[in-house]
Amino acid sequence: MKKISLLGATGSIGIQTLDVIASHPNEFNLVSMSFGSNVKSGIDIIKKFKPKFVAVKDKDTYSLLIDTFGSGDITFHYGQDGLIEAAVFDDVDILVNAVVGSVGLVPTLKAIEHGITIALANKETLVTAGHIVMELANQYNVPILPVDSEHSAIYQCLQGEDTKAIDKLIITASGGSFRDKTRDELKGVTVEQALNHPNWSMGAKITIDSATMMNKGLEVIEAHWLFQMPYEKIEVLLHKESIIHSMVQFEDYSVIAQLGTPDMRVPIQYALSYPNRLPIHNGNRLNLSEIGLLHFEQMDFDRFRSLYLAFESGKSGGTMPTVLNASNEVAVAAFLKGQISFLKIDEIIEKALDSHANITHPTLEQIQEVDKLTRTYVQSLIS
């Protein structure tokens, strides 16, 4: 029985992780969890899964939970300290980090220091401080198991392979909600249109990232760190069907791909059951003869400016990816609130990057400072 801590239980990945846990009660046990402000969903989850520890974002939600559940079997906490305690509670075996944004960084680092295996959905953590996370994971010999579908696909393709024989990683991209629009046609697009992803049902932030193609940019940086791969060996291919979740080309030019219907429970479950596989509950079998042709196109870096900015930030390294991530988080939140237009997202990120003096080998404290300053700077641009 693996003891699981789940950060972000009320989110898209969180709910699907709970489905995996519930469908394999002899394999997984939820002992600790966190959520933000979705109290109704949070209370339902607590009643169903009966975790021993629950962390929430703020004190008001914490007080409400104490009123609802009393101070008996479950320990409640809130804020950043709560998130960290939830991550490392009672020597859990696996931390599923499914919060959104760089708030997931410190809990991940603390869990690594406790020797807890990390199942990582929260890609912002690796983007903002990849070198620190990977160095610490090496030092404590802690596996970082990818949950992101493309990275899980690559991880699966690499099982039993010699990573030195990799020619390149090929990350597939659906193209997001506006993949068939020109940049000019993006001028008047609405939040509702942007949230309408063609293949995946996901949280709001990642769905907007997918529409700007920043999601793919973040994934390129995530792949760089997870697989220790130079950027020159990472390619992004437009693949509108989202059937091939990613591929690896080897030096003999053999290509190994992982395919499946778009169902995040598969990579989540693979991370939880690794190195074994388990049957998937109510899954959809991939039927290739029904699908017909699969299509691939090269990426247009002028059309998808965010992808270009992400590659450039990744190659520059240091604190540039931190600025990329923080400016994107603030710009996307502003777009979702109707404060800026869709095309302003790229523009703001580029301004933030242009105005930043890179710190080449930043400490955690420097990263946190740059993250904070970038957020303030971008807020000032917005207002």
Ligand SMILES: NC(=O)C1=CN([C@@H]2O[C@H](COP(=O)(O)OP(=O)(O)OC[C@H]3O[C@@H](n4cnc5c(N)ncnc54)[C@H](OP(=O)(O)O)[C@@H]3O)[C@@H](O)[C@H]2O)C=CC1
């Ligand atoms: N959704 C998907 O299919 C995929 C997601 N990912 C990545 O996984 C991560 C989660 O994405 P997704 O599930 O879509 O996001 P959601 O927005 O659906 O869920 C985010 C979760 O984090 C909680 N949360 C948000 N802010 C805070 C905070 N400041 N402190 C504590 N908890 C917080 C939310 O709580 P509440 O709702 O209660 O406020 C919610 O439980 C992201 O990094 C995303 O890029 C990667 C691949 C696929």
Ligand SMILES: CC(=O)[C@@H](O)[C@H](O)COP(=O)(O)O
């Ligand atoms: C399911 C998943 O992993 C998402 O990151 C998904 O890949 C988004 O799709 P695109 O960014 O390719 O549109």
Ligand SMILES: [Mn+2]
């Ligand atoms: Mn992905």
